[in-house]
Amino acid sequence: MENSIVSLVPPILVMVMVAATRRVLLSLGAGIVSTAIILEGFKPRETGIHLWNAVKGVV
Structure with missing residues (x-):
């Protein structure tokens, strides 16, 4: 994901969603999923396996 324009998608998605919906946690969740x-x-x-392992590691 380094040195690519695609790496800008998750933070831009989060900022646009926060501005549009004013729901920060939902926007951060969408950013996490888009990154995965x-x-x-x-x-x-x-992607599902990656997200599951990440959640399992936190809990």
Whole structure:
């Protein structure tokens, strides 16, 4: 994700969503999911596994 214009999508998405909805936690969640999607190469199964492992590691 380094040195790519795609790496700007999650923070821009979060800022636009916060400005539009004023719901910060929802916007941050969308940013986290969009980052996971990009990191896993737009593969839904791997994205789900990545997010599950991240949540499991925090809890």
